[in-house]
Amino acid sequence: MDKTQFKDIRSRQKKLLKSLGNDLLILPAGAPAPGVGRFRQDSYFSYLTGFPEQGAVAVFDPSQDTERVCLFVREKDRQDEVWNGFTIGVKQTGDSFPADKAHDIKHLESVLKKRLKGRTVFYNPPPNHPQHARLDKLLKDQEAEVHAEGEVFDRLAEMRLIKSSWELKQIRQAIAITRDAHHACMRVAKTHRFEYQFEAEFDYACKTRGALHVAFGTIVAAGPHGTCQHYVDNAGPVGATDLVLIDAGAAWNGYCADITRTFPASGTFTPVQRDFYAVVLAAQKAGLDMVAPGVRFHDLQIRAATVLVDGLKDLKLLHGATAEIIEKDAYRDFWPAGLSHSLGLDVHDVTPSAFRGRDAERTLEAGMVITVEPGFYSQDFNHQISEDIKGIGIRIEDDVLVTETGHENLSADVVKEVDDVERMIQG
Numbered sequence: 001m002d003k004t005q006f007k008d009i010r011s012r013q014k015k016l017l018k019s020l021g022n023d024l025l026i027l028p029a030g031a032p033a034p035g036v037g038r039f040r041q042d043s044y045f046s047y048l049t050g051f052p053e054q055g056a057v058a059v060f061d062p063s064q065d066t067e068r069v070c071l072f073v074r075e076k077d078r079q080d081e082v083w084n085g086f087t088i089g090v091k092q093t094g095d096s097f098p099a100d101k102a103h104d105i106k107h108l109e110s111v112l113k114k115r116l117k118g119r120t121v122f123y124n125p126p127p128n129h130p131q132h133a134r135l136d137k138l139l140k141d142q143e144a145e146v147h148a149e150g151e152v153f154d155r156l157a158e159m160r161l162i163k164s165s166w167e168l169k170q171i172r173q174a175i176a177i178t179r180d181a182h183h184a185c186m187r188v189a190k191t192h193r194f195e196y197q198f199e200a201e202f203d204y205a206c207k208t209r210g211a212l213h214v215a216f217g218t219i220v221a222a223g224p225h226g227t228c229q230h231y232v233d234n235a236g237p238v239g240a241t242d243l244v245l246i247d248a249g250a251a252w253n254g255y256c257a258d259i260t261r262t263f264p265a266s267g268t269f270t271p272v273q274r275d276f277y278a279v280v281l282a283a284q285k286a287g288l289d290m291v292a293p294g295v296r297f298h299d300l301q302i303r304a305a306t307v308l309v310d311g312l313k314d315l316k317l318l319h320g321a322t323a324e325i326i327e328k329d330a331y332r333d334f335w336p337a338g339l340s341h342s343l344g345l346d347v348h349d350v351t352p353s354a355f356r357g358r359d360a361e362r363t364l365e366a367g368m369v370i371t372v373e374p375g376f377y378s379q380d381f382n383h384q385i386s387e388d389i390k391g392i393g394i395r396i397e398d399d400v401l402v403t404e405t406g407h408e409n410l411s412a413d414v415v416k417e418v419d420d421v422e423r424m425i426q427g
Contacts, residue, residue, distance in 0.1 A: 001050050001096060004166045009050050009098045012159060013069050016048065017062045019155050023120040024063070029056040031129040038213065042126070043345040044156060046254050051097050053088060055130045057108065058099075061115060071099040072108050072131075105131065109138055116142035124148040157350040161342065162367035168401065170255035171343070171369060172410060174211065175399055177250040178257040179414045181205035185246055186415070186424040189265050195220040195234040198246060206250045215256035216347045219247035222265065226393020227377040229337055238265050243273055245393050249347065256347045258371055259411050260397035267425035269418060276376050277394055277418065279311030283374040284396045284416075287339055291372065291400050291407035294363045297355055301339045304374045305331060312376075317385060333382055335375055343369045343399055366404045373397030 016025070030042035032054055039054050049058050049071060057072040074080075076089035094102035103111055108131065121144045125132045139146055163171065184205040185198050192198055198220045206214060221231040222238040226245035238244060242265045249257035262277065264270070269277060287304035305326050312318040312334065318325055325331055342349035349369075354362040364370070375395035378385055396416055401408045415424050 001098075005050060006098050008164050008166050009048065012048055013060065013098065015159060016060055016152075016156065017068055020060065020062045020152065022063055023122060023152070024115065025060040025152055026121060026123040026135065027058045027060070028125040028129045028131060028135075029054055029058075031055075031126040040213075041254065043160075043254070043350075047156070047160060047345060049097060049099065051088075051093065055105065057105065057131055057135070059112065059115075063115070064100075067101045069098070069100045070111070071097060071102045072105045072111075073102060075104045075106070108134060112138060113142065116144045118143055118145075120145045120147065122147050122150060122152045124153070154352065157352055160344060160350050161352075162365060163344060163369055163401075167255060167344065168369070170253045171257065171399070174215065174250045174252035174255055174257035175259070175410050176413075177206055177209045177211045177252065178248065178259050179411065180209060181248065181250065182246060182259060182261050182414050183424060185244075186261070186263055186421065187427070189244065189263060189425045190267055193238050195222055195225070195236050195238060195244075198238075198244065199234045202246065202248050209250075211250035211252055213251045215249040215251040215258060219245070219260075221245045221247075221393060224380060224391035224393070226262065226395075227379050227391060228393070229377075240266055241270060243392065243394065245395055247395065247397065254345050256343055256345070256349075257399060257411070258343055258347050258397065259399060259414055260373060260395045261414060261416060261421070262394045262396065263421045263425060268422055272389055273392065273394075274418060275315055276378075276389070276392055279308060279315065280374055280376050280394045280396055281416065281418075282311060283308040284372060284398070287372045287374060288398065288400060288407070288409060291364065291370070291402060293366050293402060293404065296360055296363050297338075297340050297370075298358055298360055300372070302326060304339050304372075305335070308335060308374055308376070317389075333379075333384075334377060336377070337373075337375060339374055340370045340372055343371055364402045366402050368402045369410070370400055370402065371397055372400055 027045050029045045032039050059070045073093050074087050076087050090102050090104050123146050181202045185201050199218050217232050220234045222244045223242040225231045243262050244265050245262045247260040283304040286307040287300050290303050309322045309325050309331050342351040378389050378392045380390050398409050398411045
């Protein structure tokens with residue numbers, strides 16, 4: 001852990017402890033997913049400790065003088081390491097991570113017992129966390145008043161909204177790797193004939209650039225599969241005239257990128273594909289241009305939807321007054337999703353509910369990172385459209401930093417203009 005990250009986490013801990021009053025927060029690390037799969041650290045645990053291992057517990061207790069932040073971790077065990085890999089251990093944890101004290105997880109009860117009696121404790125563990133049964137019994141035995149949600153978690157969500165300079169550095173690196181991976185996929189468009197080949201290309205490009213994990217399950221959707229919002233099979237063929245939609249992102253030090261590009265497998269958009277791509281691109285640029293402090297998510301949605309609807313009216317796919325079409329959500333057959341979400345330690349990063357909906361009062365603030373991602377999806381079962389435009393799925397997504405004076409498109413280097421995309425594939 002570098003000094004800047006260490007300092008960042010200490011600052012977060014200080015804010016949290018101040019907000020707790022005399023209450024206590026117990027925060028378990030992430031738990032292993034059922035079955036075979038990689039471990040991913042819980043985002044709140046990572047945000048407040050930076051500790052990477054599973055099975056740990058962090059305790060934040062403002063009533064203590066010298067051990068206000070404690071980490072309970074596995075002690076090094078030679079026999080266990082033979083089978084499961086090396087662990088950090090108690091001493092190295094205490095030396096390297098931002099905590100007042102590191103304890104062996106075996107001493108969880110003896111250390112915490114005297115602290116919990118009659119206290120208000122915020123505690124919301126994953127159900128399969130290895131220490132859950134122990135903690136649950138301890139809390140009941142000490143008659144603690146346990147809250148699985150509430151203002152402490154709300155304040156943590158607020159803290160995560162605004163990214164520090166260190167966090168932005170991680171997001172920028174994740175985006176740079178994602179840019180290279182998207183371009184790598186475009187360059188092999190003429191040779192790959194299955195969706196999973198593009199997924200492998202994306203993963204390979206990320207790993208060779210040092211990103212060991214992707215931020216979420218990569219979506220590679222060719223042809224009609226692109227009309228599904230969260231298609232995940234990545235098993236279908238790629239036809240010679242198909243559009244390929246890739247929604248993917250690398251993860252770097254736990255921070256996510258989330259970028260979508262849509263391109264023609266042949267290297268050249270058909271006239272129909274080009275027309276609808278131009279509409280989505282115009283809507284995306286309209287939403288991007290509006291990103292600034294003081295703007296609501298819903299304002300961005302309406303702006304992008306207005307441009308999209310106007311474009312679809314020009315293509316004779318929608319009819320009537322634009323404002324009425326938007327008010328009645330009559331465009332949702334072609335764009336059912338929202339325009340934006342927060343981005344950070346989670347690909348859909350925590351965003352307080354006050355930011356969402358038509359009547360949301362909260363607005364964007366400098367330091368937030370969001371996506372801007374309109375789309376057009378013409379499902380085969382939509383009987384109001386002609387056969388020649390069924391099965392077209394297009395999404396264009398960038399990651400955007402809200403600045404004091406407006407915004408910065410962090411993924412602007414990922415090609416998306418028609419000529420640039422075609423040139424990338426053909427080159």
